[in-house]
Amino acid sequence: MKNIITIVKKDLKLEFRKRESLTSMLFFGILVLVILNIAIGIGQNIAPSISGGILWVAVIFAAVLGLDRVFSNEKENRCIDGLLLSPIEPETIFIAKMAVNLIFMIIVELIIIPIFIVLYNSSITLENLPMFIAIVLLLNIGFSAVGTLLSAISSGTRRNDIMLPILLFPILIPLIAATVKATSELLSGSPVEKYSQWLYLTLAFDLIFFGSSYLLFEHVIKEG
Amino acid sequence: MSKGREMSSSSFLKIEDLKKSYDGVNALNGIDLSLDEGDFLTIFGPNGAGKTTLLKIIATLLKPTSGVVAISDYDLEEHSEEFRNSVSVISHQSLLYNELTAQENLRFYADLYDIEEPAGKVTKLLKLVDLYERRNSKVAEFSRGMQQRLSIARALINEPSLILLDEPYSGLDQHSSLLLKNQLIKLHDDKRTIILVTHNLTFGMESATKVGILVKGKVAYFKQRAEIDDDNFDETYFKYVGGKTL
Numbered sequence: 001m002k003n004i005i006t007i008v009k010k011d012l013k014l015e016f017r018k019r020e021s022l023t024s025m026l027f028f029g030i031l032v033l034v035i036l037n038i039a040i041g042i043g044q045n046i047a048p049s050i051s052g053g054i055l056w057v058a059v060i061f062a063a064v065l066g067l068d069r070v071f072s073n074e075k076e077n078r079c080i081d082g083l084l085l086s087p088i089e090p091e092t093i094f095i096a097k098m099a100v101n102l103i104f105m106i107i108v109e110l111i112i113i114p115i116f117i118v119l120y121n122s123s124i125t126l127e128n129l130p131m132f133i134a135i136v137l138l139l140n141i142g143f144s145a146v147g148t149l150l151s152a153i154s155s156g157t158r159r160n161d162i163m164l165p166i167l168l169f170p171i172l173i174p175l176i177a178a179t180v181k182a183t184s185e186l187l188s189g190s191p192v193e194k195y196s197q198w199l200y201l202t203l204a205f206d207l208i209f210f211g212s213s214y215l216l217f218e219h220v221i222k223e224g
Numbered sequence: 225m226s227k228g229r230e231m232s233s234s235s236f237l238k239i240e241d242l243k244k245s246y247d248g249v250n251a252l253n254g255i256d257l258s259l260d261e262g263d264f265l266t267i268f269g270p271n272g273a274g275k276t277t278l279l280k281i282i283a284t285l286l287k288p289t290s291g292v293v294a295i296s297d298y299d300l301e302e303h304s305e306e307f308r309n310s311v312s313v314i315s316h317q318s319l320l321y322n323e324l325t326a327q328e329n330l331r332f333y334a335d336l337y338d339i340e341e342p343a344g345k346v347t348k349l350l351k352l353v354d355l356y357e358r359r360n361s362k363v364a365e366f367s368r369g370m371q372q373r374l375s376i377a378r379a380l381i382n383e384p385s386l387i388l389l390d391e392p393y394s395g396l397d398q399h400s401s402l403l404l405k406n407q408l409i410k411l412h413d414d415k416r417t418i419i420l421v422t423h424n425l426t427f428g429m430e431s432a433t434k435v436g437i438l439v440k441g442k443v444a445y446f447k448q449r450a451e452i453d454d455d456n457f458d459e460t461y462f463k464y465v466g467g468k469t470l
C-alpha cells in the first residue's frame with residue numbers, strides 16, 4: 001500500500017506541475033458538452049435517453065486524453081526501468097497507475113457533471129444521486145482497469161496516441177453501452193429494477209477486466 | 225534471503241550457459257562468467273554483440289531463454305526481489321523524472337526501496353555527487369553531466385552490492401566523462417562489484433580488474449586486467465571483433 005501511495009503521489013505531483021492531462025481533459029469535456037448543447041438548442045428539453053449518451057461521450061473522450069500520459073512520464077529517461085528495478089512488484093505499479101487514472105477521471109467528472117446538469121436540465125436529484133454515483137464509479141473502475149493495461153501496451157509503440165483508442169474503444173463498447181442505458185433509465189426516473197441488469201453487466205465487466213488486466217500487466221510492462 | 229538453487233562455486237556473480245533469443249534470433253549464445261566480490265569487469269564489444277541484453281538479464285529487466293544467473297549462490301529466477309534489492313543500473317538513460325527536483329527524485333526512489341531515514345540518506349548522496357546546492361532544481365534544468373551524477377546517487381540509494389553500467393559515458397563531454405570515471409573508481413573503492421559495458425576503450429581499461437570482449441552473444445575474450453598488455457589491446461580488440469585498427 002505504501003508503494004502505491006508513493007507512485008500515486010509522484011504522478012499527481014508531475015501532473016500538477018505540467019498541467020498537461022487535466023487541462024486538456026477538462027477543456028475537451030466541457031467543449032463537447034457546450035457544442036452539443038448549442039447544436040441541440042440551448043434551453044431545449046432533451047430526452048434522457050440522449051442526454052445520458054452525451055454525458056458519457058464527453059467524459060470518456062476526455063478520459064482517453066489523460067490515459068496515455070500516465071505512462072508517457074515513465075517513458076521519459078526510461079523511468080519505467082527505475083520502477084521495474086526496484087523491489088516492488090509489477091502488480092503494485094498497475095494498481096498505482098489505475099488509481100492515478102481513477103483520480104484524473106473523478107476530478108474531470110466533478111467539474112463536467114455539474115456543467116452537464118445545468119446545460120441539459122438533467123434530473124439528478126438527491127434521491128437518485130447515490131445510484132448515479134454508483135453508475136459513475138462502475139464506469140470509472142472498468143475504464144481505468146482496461147485503460148491502464150492498454151496504455152502500457154500502447155506506450156511501447158511509436159504512435160501510442162493513435163494506437164490507444166484503436167485498442168481501447170472496441171473493448172469498452174459493452175461497458176459504455178451498459179452505462180449509457182443505465183444512466184438514461186435513471187434520468188427518466190425509472191425504478192432501479194428496470195436498469196439493474198445494466199448495472200450487473202458493468203459490474204461483471206469491471207471484475208473480469210480488472211482481474212485480467214492485473215494478471216496480464218507484468219507480461220505487458222516487462223520486455224520479453 | 226532463503227537459499228535457492230545451489231551453484232557450482234562460491235563466486236559472487238555466476239552466470240552459466242546464459243542464452244537469450246528474440247523471435248529465433250540469438251542475442252546471447254551461452255554466456256559463462258564468474259566474478260568475485262569487488263571485481264570491476266569491463267565488457268567491450270561491437271554494436272549488437274549482446275552487451276545490453278546481458279546487463280538487462282542480470283538486472284532482472286529481461287528474462288533469459290535459458291541458463292542461470294546467481295549472486296552469492298542465490299538464483300535470480302527464484303529470488304528476483306532480493307536480487308533487485310542488491311543490484312543497481314546506471315546507463316546513458318538517467319531513469320530520473322525531468323519535472324521533479326533532484327531531491328524529490330532521490331526521495332521517490334528511497335521510498336520505493338523502503339530506506340530507513342530517507343531524508344538523511346538523500347542529503348548524504350546529494351553531497352556525495354556534489355549536487356546538494358542544486359537539490360531544489362528540476363532535473364530538466366541539469367546538464368547531461370549533472371544528470372549522470374544524480375543518476376549515480378539514484379543508483380546508490382539501495383546500497384547495491386552489484387552495479388551495472390551500460391554505456392554511462394554516452395553523450396558526456398570529456399570533462400564530464402573524467403568526473404564520471406573518478407566517481408566510478410570511488411564506487412569500486414567501496415568494494416562494490418561492478419560490470420561496465422562501454423565502447424570507450426580508454427575509460428573502460430582504466431577502471432577494470434577484469435576485461436571481457438563479447439562477440440555475437442558469446443564471451444570471445446576474458447582476462448585479468450593485470451595480464452593485458454595495454455599497448456596491444458587495440459589490436460587484440462579488433463582481432464576479436466573482426467575489424468581493423470586505423
